[in-house]
Amino acid sequence: MLILIGVTVLKCKSSSFKVIATVVEKGSCNYYKKGDSFPLTGFTPKGVCDCAYAVLSRDAQSLRYGARLPWQTSEDTLLTHCPDPTGAVWELKKIPREKTDTEPTH
Numbered sequence: 192m193l194i195l196i197g198v199t200v201l202k203c204k205s206s207s208f209k210v211i212a213t214v215v216e217k218g219s220c221n222y223y224k225k226g227d228s229f230p231l232t233g234f235t236p237k238g239v240c241d242c243a244y245a246v247l248s249r250d251a252q253s254l255r256y257g258a259r260l261p262w263q264t265s266e267d268t269l270l271t272h273c274p275d276p277t278g279a280v281w282e283l284k285k286i287p288r289e290k291t292d293t294e295p296t297h
Contacts (some may be wrong), residue, residue, distance in 0.1 A: 210251040216280035236241045
């Protein structure tokens with residue numbers, strides 16, 4: 192994967208993990224219910240709020256590539272919150288990629 196930053200090109204290694212997002216607290220959000228779950232693949236899943244996906248995808252990339260965020264209690268999971276202060280709370284879980292799984296391409 193190539194990432195362009197200004198005029199610098201960085202080549203990232205493909206991750207051997209995928210990340211699943213699951214709603215653990217619905218909050219006042221009308222889009223989701225507790226237990227809703229989907230994989231974060233690099234594309235916004237159908238029906239997912241763009242604001243929530245912006246946070247989910249950022250934190251999923253951090254988790255997938257080994258970053259450790261201060262509020263993480265486990266190496267493989269983290270909780271993140273919708274940008275709306277009364278919105279949903281999500282658990283992101285890193286799991287090994289199956290041999291048949293592929294990285295999404297744009």
